Amino acid sequence: MSRSHRTNPISGRAVCSSERKDKKMWHTRWRTTERMALRSASPEELAAHLPVLEREVSNVWAFGKDGHTYRPFARQEKAAEHIANRIGCNPQERASLKKRLLKKWMGK
Structure with a gap:
């Protein structure tokens, strides 16, 4: 990877260098919410179960990066x-x- 370079000069605009922690927290919340929804559902409800949406458990605007520039x-x-x-x-x-x-x- 030492010789790799960007083909497009586009980079994240942020205070932090990575959104890894934000994504990890979001995914943990999402999995927990999904697991709880599946446990509490009856067998009839499982067939009609829809996965939890990302916006229900987190706010992408609260992540460290503010987009690309x-x-x-x-x-x-x-x-x-x-x-x-x-x-x-x-x-x-x-x-x-x-x-x-x-x-x-x-x-x-």
Whole structure:
């Protein structure tokens, strides 16, 4: 995976890096609700049972990420140059830092 790169410059817009915990909590709630509904249902009701909907147990708007955003390469390059100029001490270090940032942002 070290050589993989994004084909589209689209990334999540968020404070957190992953929604793993949110999804795990949602799935746990969903499974518990579904299990309880199946236990309490009579044999006649089981045939007509519909699964619990996602919106009944969670709110996707409360998750950590707020959707996706498109970041064109020109904008990424400009941001990398700004950061490199702010942090780097000499031209060689700035170029290296800019290259490293662009590689990091385009990696998966």
